[in-house]
Amino acid sequence: xxxxxxxxxxxxxxRRDVPRHxxxxxxxxxxxAPFCWMVTTSLKQFxxxxxxxxxxxxxxxxxxxxEAMSAAPFARYYLNTAVMTLGIVAGHLVLDTLAAYALARLxxxxxxxxxxxxxxxxxxPTFLTMLPAFDLVVRxxxxxxxxxLIVPRLADAFGIVVLRAYMQxxxxxxEQAARVDGAxxxxxxxxxIVPLCRPALATVAVFSFLFGWNDFxxxxxxxxxxxxxxxxxxxxxxxxxxSPYPQLLMAGTVVAAxxxxxxxxxxxxxxxxxxxxxxxxx
Amino acid sequence: xxxxxxxxxxxxxxxxxxxxxxVRRARRARRGGDGWAAALCLAPALTVIGLxxxxxxxxxxxxxxxxxxxxxxxxxxxGLANYVRMAGDPEFRNxxxxxxxxxxxxxxxxxxxxxxxxxxxxxxLRGLALYRGIFFLPVVTSSIxxxxxxxxxxxxxxxxxxxxxLNWLGDPYLALLSLTLLTVWKQLGLNVVLYLTALQAIPxxxxxxxxxxxxxxxxxxxxxxxxxxxxxxxxxxxEGLIATFQGFDLVYALTQGGPLGxxxxxxxxxxxxxxxxxxxxYAATIAYAGFALVFGLSWLQWRLGGRSQWS
Numbered sequence: 001x002x003x004x005x006x007x008x009x010x011x012x013x014x015r016r017d018v019p020r021h022x023x024x025x026x027x028x029x030x031x032x033a034p035f036c037w038m039v040t041t042s043l044k045q046f047x048x049x050x051x052x053x054x055x056x057x058x059x060x061x062x063x064x065x066x067e068a069m070s071a072a073p074f075a076r077y078y079l080n081t082a083v084m085t086l087g088i089v090a091g092h093l094v095l096d097t098l099a100a101y102a103l104a105r106l107x108x109x110x111x112x113x114x115x116x117x118x119x120x121x122x123x124x125p126t127f128l129t130m131l132p133a134f135d136l137v138v139r140x141x142x143x144x145x146x147x148x149l150i151v152p153r154l155a156d157a158f159g160i161v162v163l164r165a166y167m168q169x170x171x172x173x174x175e176q177a178a179r180v181d182g183a184x185x186x187x188x189x190x191x192x193i194v195p196l197c198r199p200a201l202a203t204v205a206v207f208s209f210l211f212g213w214n215d216f217x218x219x220x221x222x223x224x225x226x227x228x229x230x231x232x233x234x235x236x237x238x239x240x241x242x243s244p245y246p247q248l249l250m251a252g253t254v255v256a257a258x259x260x261x262x263x264x265x266x267x268x269x270x271x272x273x274x275x276x277x278x279x280x281x282x
Numbered sequence: 283x284x285x286x287x288x289x290x291x292x293x294x295x296x297x298x299x300x301x302x303x304x305v306r307r308a309r310r311a312r313r314g315g316d317g318w319a320a321a322l323c324l325a326p327a328l329t330v331i332g333l334x335x336x337x338x339x340x341x342x343x344x345x346x347x348x349x350x351x352x353x354x355x356x357x358x359x360x361g362l363a364n365y366v367r368m369a370g371d372p373e374f375r376n377x378x379x380x381x382x383x384x385x386x387x388x389x390x391x392x393x394x395x396x397x398x399x400x401x402x403x404x405x406x407l408r409g410l411a412l413y414r415g416i417f418f419l420p421v422v423t424s425s426i427x428x429x430x431x432x433x434x435x436x437x438x439x440x441x442x443x444x445x446x447x448l449n450w451l452g453d454p455y456l457a458l459l460s461l462t463l464l465t466v467w468k469q470l471g472l473n474v475v476l477y478l479t480a481l482q483a484i485p486x487x488x489x490x491x492x493x494x495x496x497x498x499x500x501x502x503x504x505x506x507x508x509x510x511x512x513x514x515x516x517x518x519x520x521e522g523l524i525a526t527f528q529g530f531d532l533v534y535a536l537t538q539g540g541p542l543g544x545x546x547x548x549x550x551x552x553x554x555x556x557x558x559x560x561x562x563x564y565a566a567t568i569a570y571a572g573f574a575l576v577f578g579l580s581w582l583q584w585r586l587g588g589r590s591q592w593s
Contacts, residue, residue: 017407028413034435094326098327127553128570131352131565152330154327160327235430256424268415275476
C-alpha cells in the first residue's frame with residue numbers, strides 16, 4: 001500500500017509548508033463554498049434568501065425541509081433509490097466476484113479475449129447503448145419497475161477488473177491446499193477467496209453504491225411514474241417546479257445528496273484504495 | 283507435478299485411493315479442465331453485460347440505418363439516408379464542436395489542476411487526508427445536486443452573476459465555460475487522488491540523484507515527475523473524455539443544452555433527438571458517428587500533439 005509508506009517519512013519544518021497550505025486552502029474554499037452555500041440557503045427564511053450570509057447559516061428554518069418533503073413524494077423516491085442501489089450493489093458483489101474468479105483463476109480458451117472485451121466496454125459511453133437497451137426493457141415489460149432499474153445493471157466491468165486484479169495477488173498455494181483437502185471450486189471461492197478479497201469487495205461496494213445512488217440517465221429513460229422514480233430524477237423534476245424558491249430547492253438537494261456523502265465519509269479509505277489499485281496497476 | 287503435495291499429517295487420515303483421487307483432481311484443474319466451472323461463473327455477468335451493453339452497440343448500428351420512431355412495430359430500412367442528413371445538419375455540427383471544446387477544456391484544466399494540487403500534496407503535510415477528503419466531496423455528490431447548486435450560483439441572482447455582472451447561463455459561450463468549470467470542479471478530487479498515487483510510486487532516489495546533479499525544483503518537475511506520470515496522464519485524459527461523453531447529467535440539470543445549443547453535447551443531442559423528437563433511427567446515427575468522430579479526434583490529438591508532450 002503506497003499511501004501508508006509516506007507517513008513514515010519525517011515531517012519537514014512547518015514554516016516551509018505555509019505557501020503550500022495557502023494554495024491548498026484556497027482550492028479547498030473553492031471546492032467547499034458551493035456546499036456551504038447549499039446548506040445555508042436551505043436554512044433561510046423565504047423573503048431574504050438572496051441576502052447574506054451565504055456561507056454560514058445565520059438562521060435555522062428547519063421547516064424548509066418539511067415543506068420540501070411534502071411538496072414531492074420524496075419518501076417514495078428514497079425507497080425506490082434504496083432498493084435500486086442495494087440491488088445493484090448486491091448484483092455487483094455476487095456476479096462480479098464469480099466472473100472475476102473465472103478470469104483470475106480458471107483456465108479456459110478465450111479467457112484473455114473476454115477480459116479485454118470487458119475492459120473495452122468501460123470506454124463505451126451510455127448514449128451509444130441506451131436506445132436499444134431502452135427498447136429491450138420496454139419489450140420485456142420492465143418499464144416503470146424496479147426490475148427495469150436493477151437487472152440491466154446487475155454486473156459491471158469495473159468491479160470485475162478490480163476484483164480480478166486483487167484475486168491475482170492471492171497466492172495460488174492457498175487455493176491448492178484447500179483443493180487437495182477436498183474442497184470443491186465453490187467452497188474454495190466462498191471460504192478462501194471471498195474472505196481474502198474483503199478489501200476489494202469493500203471498494204466495489206462503495207463504487208457501486210455511489211454509482212447507483214447518483215445515477216440519473218438510466219432512471220430517466222426507464223421510468224416516468226412518480227411511484228418508480230429515483231431521488232435524482234425526483235430532484236430534477238422538483239427543481240423544475242420550484243425554481244422560484246431557492247430555500248426549498250436547496251433543502252431537496254441536501255436530501256438527495258446526503259446518503260452518498262455519508263457513505264463516502266465513512267468508507268473513504270476503501271474508495272481511495274480502489275482508485276489507487278485501478279490507476280497504478282496499469 | 284511436484285507442486286501438488288499432500289501434507290503428511292492430513293494424508294495419513296485418508297486411504298491411498300482417496301489421496302490419489304484428490305491429487306488427480308487438483309492436477310486436472312491445473313491442466314485446464316475448467317471449462318464448465320468457468321462457464322458457470324461467467325454466465326450471469328456476461329449475460330447482463332452482453333444483453334445491455336454489447337448487443338446494444340451492434341443494435342445501435344442497425345438502428346442508424348432505419349427511420350424508426352422508437353415505438354411503431356416495424357423499423358423501415360433507410361440505407362444511409364440518416365448519415366447523409368447528418369452530414370448537412372447544423373445541429374449535429376454544433377454539437378460536435380461543443381463536445382470537442384468541452385472535452386478539450388475539461389481535460390486540459392483537469393490535468394493542470396489535478397497535477398498541481400497532487401504535487402502540493404505529495405510531501406509530508408499536516409491535514410493531507412483532510413484536503414484529500416475535501417477535494418473528493420464533489421466527486422461523490424450527485425451530478426444533479428451539484429448542477430442544481432451551480433445553476434443558482436451562476437444564475438443572475440447568484441453570487442457569480444452578482445460579482446461579475448455577467449449572465450453566465452444566458453450566453454452560449456459563457457454557458458459552455460460554466461459547464462466546463464463545473465465538470466472540472468466535480469472531477470478535481472478524482473484527478474488529484476489518481477495523480478497522488480502515481481506520484482507516490484516514483485522512487486524518491488530519483489529526485490535525490492537529480493538534486494545532487496544540481497537540478498532545481500522546476501527541472502525536477504519537468505524532467506522526472508511529468509515524464510514518469512505520462513501513463514497516469516493518459517489515464518486521466520481518457521477518464522476526462524469519458525466524463526465529457528457521459529456529461530449528460532450536468533448538462534441536463536444546468537442548461538438543458540441551451541442557450542441556443544451552446545452546451546448541447548453529443549449525449550444530450552442523442553437524448554433529445556430520440557426522446558423529444560421521437561427519431562430513434564436518426565439519434566442512433568448521431569450516437570454512432572458522433573462517438574466514432576470524437577474518439578477518432580482524440581486519438582489523432584494524442585498521436586500528433588499530446589503524446590510528444592508527455593513522453
